[in-house]
Amino acid sequence: MIVAVASGKGGTGKTTVSASLASVWPSPVVAVDLDVEEPNLHLFMNPAISAQEPSYIEIPEIDDEKCTRCRACTDICQFKAIGIFGEVVMTFPEMCHGCGACWTICPEEAITPGKRELGQILSGRSGPSAFVMGRLRVGEAMSPPLMRDVKRHLNGGSGYAGRDIIIDAPPGVSCPAINAVMDADVIVLVTEPTPFGLYDLALAQQAFAPLGKPMGVVINRADIGTRDVYDHCQKTGLTILAEIPYQRDIAEAYAKGRIIAVAVPSMRALFETLVGQIKTLHGQPSMAREVQHA
Amino acid sequence: MEKIAVSSEGPDMDARVDPRFGRAAGFIIIDPDTMAFEYVDNGSSQVMAQGAGIQAAEIVAATGARVLLTGFVGPKAFQALNAAGIRIGQNVDNLTVREAVQRFQAGDVPVADAPNSRGHRS
Numbered sequence: 001m002i003v004a005v006a007s008g009k010g011g012t013g014k015t016t017v018s019a020s021l022a023s024v025w026p027s028p029v030v031a032v033d034l035d036v037e038e039p040n041l042h043l044f045m046n047p048a049i050s051a052q053e054p055s056y057i058e059i060p061e062i063d064d065e066k067c068t069r070c071r072a073c074t075d076i077c078q079f080k081a082i083g084i085f086g087e088v089v090m091t092f093p094e095m096c097h098g099c100g101a102c103w104t105i106c107p108e109e110a111i112t113p114g115k116r117e118l119g120q121i122l123s124g125r126s127g128p129s130a131f132v133m134g135r136l137r138v139g140e141a142m143s144p145p146l147m148r149d150v151k152r153h154l155n156g157g158s159g160y161a162g163r164d165i166i167i168d169a170p171p172g173v174s175c176p177a178i179n180a181v182m183d184a185d186v187i188v189l190v191t192e193p194t195p196f197g198l199y200d201l202a203l204a205q206q207a208f209a210p211l212g213k214p215m216g217v218v219i220n221r222a223d224i225g226t227r228d229v230y231d232h233c234q235k236t237g238l239t240i241l242a243e244i245p246y247q248r249d250i251a252e253a254y255a256k257g258r259i260i261a262v263a264v265p266s267m268r269a270l271f272e273t274l275v276g277q278i279k280t281l282h283g284q285p286s287m288a289r290e291v292q293h294a
Numbered sequence: 295m296e297k298i299a300v301s302s303e304g305p306d307m308d309a310r311v312d313p314r315f316g317r318a319a320g321f322i323i324i325d326p327d328t329m330a331f332e333y334v335d336n337g338s339s340q341v342m343a344q345g346a347g348i349q350a351a352e353i354v355a356a357t358g359a360r361v362l363l364t365g366f367v368g369p370k371a372f373q374a375l376n377a378a379g380i381r382i383g384q385n386v387d388n389l390t391v392r393e394a395v396q397r398f399q400a401g402d403v404p405v406a407d408a409p410n411s412r413g414h415r416s
Contacts, residue, residue: 080345083351083352085352086378
């Protein structure tokens, strides 16, 4: 099973929930930080990193001698990574999304794939869990290609076979967030009972619903704010899987970089229950699927 | 003489100079000897998610203009225009296209040696 821990709003507790789930999961998991723009799961899981590999995207390299300035490449490029200005051909590597259309369409075979570094894939162990994270190169704007490479790494690694996977997803509802949850079996949405939490929870729910995956909610800092998030969940049929109280000992453990399910006794029980809830959710057909079948 | 391109909010010489280069509404291409002009639409660049400046530079280069008068040029467009051998006069805004050309012909528009906008992706 693949569990993605996501949220619309940032700072609701995705990493807190991901690290705690990994620590109480009944079998050794693969904990994956797919928030490659600012990974932080390692700060809590303290993995021993044993391997680091660069990840690349393929970008065009143009042979000026072979190029006839026919413009086929620049016309097909949706991102203006290739420009032809009079007789001058230029590439803009940072604009390239790596689709390969240019070297596929070039009638002169003047374009070959070169590469741009997206970032690094780091892997290792944290206790019984395997740990994998992507880290985007500073200055790189595109995270989904690196995220896809992290997922390829997961599929290729023999140490990961047969294990459940817990994904710490990036916040938001744009391409990176969708990429992080699209292969999951269950999506856990972490929110807080504030107007911001509610607004972004609703956005995430709308964005992810078309994927047709079972979704449930963890409410963090559950005793602040209003009841609006609860009312929303009830109205839209989102199961509330767990409520993490707003409590000093939890905040202290977090501030010290500790996993709350390990450091706070009441939290261990809460997350063990959450594991059960997630497994139950996994067995249920999602609402979106039912709608599709109707 | 060399043709002059001016980023423009409209299709004639009395239109305002569009201060944006990449996302300008269009370009007026002027033959300074006869003051004959044509208008080239840049709407296809305006709607791009990224790379508007690069595409606008392609459009201007294709007109054969050797001089561009505009408000702000980002780093990629600047690089592209330079590569195409097009000289750039920046900070030419709050004027009509006609006034901009007159000012250039009077020698009051210096040729830029660096972009004056940071662009949106770097």
